[in-house]
Amino acid sequence: MFEPIDIAVKRLDHAGDLPLPCYETSGSAGMDVRAAEALNIAPGNRGLAGTGFAFAIPEGYEIQVRPRSGLALKNGISIPNTPGTIDSDYRGELKVILINHGEDDFIIERGDRIAQIVVAPVQQGLLFEVADLDETQRGSGGFGSTGV
Ligand SMILES: O=c1ccn([C@H]2C[C@H](O)[C@@H](COP(=O)(O)OP(=O)(O)OP(=O)(O)O)O2)c(=O)[nH]1
Numbered sequence: 001m002f003e004p005i006d007i008a009v010k011r012l013d014h015a016g017d018l019p020l021p022c023y024e025t026s027g028s029a030g031m032d033v034r035a036a037e038a039l040n041i042a043p044g045n046r047g048l049a050g051t052g053f054a055f056a057i058p059e060g061y062e063i064q065v066r067p068r069s070g071l072a073l074k075n076g077i078s079i080p081n082t083p084g085t086i087d088s089d090y091r092g093e094l095k096v097i098l099i100n101h102g103e104d105d106f107i108i109e110r111g112d113r114i115a116q117i118v119v120a121p122v123q124q125g126l127l128f129e130v131a132d133l134d135e136t137q138r139g140s141g142g143f144g145s146t147g148v
Pocket residue numbers: 065081084085086087088090093094095096097
């Protein structure tokens with residue numbers, strides 16, 4: 001049974017006009033997040049946009065920050081570190097790094113939806129060092145080793 005998890009969110013910006021990030025449709029994978037301040041990103045440049053919110057993600061989960069396809073298609077806007085990783089122990093403002101691959105200045109107004117955040121389970125690994133690894137069919141083949 002599909003059960004959303006509770007995530008505490010703190011409003012850092014007290015003007016009160018920024019809506020909480022939310023799912024735009026009932027089946028959306030990501031909640032859209034908005035810029036808390038205006039920003040202008042020239043072609044070829046990057047910018048850091050605050051969202052005005054901080055989260056306490058439960059242990060065992062992360063938030064991934066992903067681009068919006070509409071902005072990518074219409075304006076050439078992407079996220080260079082996609083998916084951005086928001087750690088469960090991070091209590092600072094969720095910020096979005098944007099890159100303008102388009103031909104025009106990208107003008108962001110406060111309240112514009114700039115990215116989407118996806119809540120995902122995450123497993124930590126426990127490393128144990130060994131002298132030899134088990135053999136597999138692939139071995140060390142990669143980077144196109146199986147052909148096109
Ligand atoms: O798009 C992003 C990526 C990261 N963060 C915040 C939350 C995350 O938990 C923290 C650290 O991110 P990351 O581990 O990707 O960056 P780092 O360069 O390794 O920094 P640090 O040394 O602080 O871990 O920065 C954001 O707000 N937005």
